[in-house]
Amino acid sequence: MIFCNVxxxxxxxxxxxEAQDAGNQRFIITAGxxxxxxxxxxFIKHFPSFAPNVPTKLPEGVDENGYPIGGNYTADNSLSxxxxxxxxxxxxxxxxxFANSVAGLxxx
Numbered sequence: 001m002i003f004c005n006v007x008x009x010x011x012x013x014x015x016x017x018e019a020q021d022a023g024n025q026r027f028i029i030t031a032g033x034x035x036x037x038x039x040x041x042x043f044i045k046h047f048p049s050f051a052p053n054v055p056t057k058l059p060e061g062v063d064e065n066g067y068p069i070g071g072n073y074t075a076d077n078s079l080s081x082x083x084x085x086x087x088x089x090x091x092x093x094x095x096x097x098f099a100n101s102v103a104g105l106x107x108x
Contacts (some may be wrong), residue, residue, distance in 0.1 A: 002030040002075050003099070005089040015084040027080040031088035033073075035068025042095035050099075 012029045016022045022069055037058060044051045080086040 001034055002032065003034050003071065003091060003094065004030045005094040007089050008086065012080060012084060012086055015086065019084055025079065025083060027084065028075045029080055029086070030075045030076050030077050032077075033067075034089065034091045035062070035066030035072075037062075038091055039095060042092045043099060045092075046096050047099055062099050090107070 008031060009029055012027065016025075016027065036055075040054045041054055043054050044056075058064070058066060065070055077086070077088070
C-alpha cells in the first residue's frame with residue numbers, strides 16, 4: 001500500500017501552482033509504501049501504552065515484514081521530486097502525527 005502525509009499533499013498542490021515546469025504534468029504524490037505491521041510497530045515504539053491493544057500477529061500471505069508474499073504495489077514519485085522538489089515525510093513520523101492528533105478523541 002502507498003501513503004502520503006496530508007501536509008505533503010498540500011505542499012505538492014502549492015508547488016505545482018508555483019513551478020514553471022509543472023504545466024501539463026501529472027504527478028504521483030506518494031511517500032512510499034507501508035504495511036499494517038509498520039503501523040503496529042510505530043504505535044508500539046512511540047506509544048508503549050497502546051501496546052496491549054495493538055495487533056501484532058501477521059496474517060497469512062505476508063512475509064516477516066508484513067509485505068504480501070506475491071509482491072506489493074509501488075508508485076514512482078520521481079517526477080514530483082524532480083519538478084516540484086518534493087521531499088516527503090516518512091511513514092513512522094506520519095503515524096506519530098496521526099496518533100497525537102487522535103489521542104484526545106473519545107469514542108462514542
